[in-house]
Amino acid sequence: MTELIMNPRATRQAQVEVRKIIPKREQVLEKDLHQFYYLKAIIKETFRLHPPSPVLLPRESIQDVTIDEYEIPAKSRVFVNVWEIGRDPKSWESPEEFNPDRFIGCDIDFMGQDFGLLPFGAGRRGCPGIALGAVTIELALAWLLHRFDWELPLGVRAEDLDLTEVYGISMHKITDLVLVAKPQLHESIC
Numbered sequence: 001m002t003e004l005i006m007n008p009r010a011t012r013q014a015q016v017e018v019r020k021i022i023p024k025r026e027q028v029l030e031k032d033l034h035q036f037y038y039l040k041a042i043i044k045e046t047f048r049l050h051p052p053s054p055v056l057l058p059r060e061s062i063q064d065v066t067i068d069e070y071e072i073p074a075k076s077r078v079f080v081n082v083w084e085i086g087r088d089p090k091s092w093e094s095p096e097e098f099n100p101d102r103f104i105g106c107d108i109d110f111m112g113q114d115f116g117l118l119p120f121g122a123g124r125r126g127c128p129g130i131a132l133g134a135v136t137i138e139l140a141l142a143w144l145l146h147r148f149d150w151e152l153p154l155g156v157r158a159e160d161l162d163l164t165e166v167y168g169i170s171m172h173k174i175t176d177l178v179l180v181a182k183p184q185l186h187e188s189i190c
């Protein structure tokens, strides 16, 4: 929501998508989610810039291996820095820019096959809750954008928002995001 409030064009595009697909019913349901392309692009872009687990669970190499010019001996502890990978200019154009459009017409997903985007990790120790986690986020965001327009409180500017993140069990913003929710009373959801 922080990235969206700073990127009204992306917010609008997702709202148009969700409200067009769900014109008459009150609820966005799980079965509707496969139709949302831009909403999913927003979630991927958010995972790229703000992975909830910035460093994956530690691994241990089982044999000597050389990757590029790096020699990694057996029994080394290996940390995968997903946060850094998501901002690597070798993998991403304008990596610091929040731009969901980069995922439109592109196959990159977070299921663990695309090593540039690993918010749920990968391989045998990858997150077993990936399906539940992804659906929960998609539904929550779809509901927020379907039902409400969002604004900053009077006198608060988007450029003044504190984006500092702190590391804990998962990464989160150091300050809460406070927004004004304006219920959408358009006929399509009444």
Ligand code: HEM
Pocket (backbone or CB within 6 Å): 052, 053, 056, 057, 058, 118, 119, 120, 121, 122, 123, 124, 125, 126, 127, 128, 129, 130, 132, 133, 134, 137
């Ligand atoms: C947005 C939601 C979620 C994110 C971003 C997330 C992310 C992750 C990540 C990055 C890992 C480490 C994977 C690796 O090192 O390769 C992990 C592990 C794990 N996750 Fe999730 N997770 C989410 C939701 C869930 C849910 C809903 C559940 C359970 C219902 C769950 C259960 C687990 C468990 C049990 C592990 C440890 C797996 C192991 O050690 O083998 N996660 N998760």
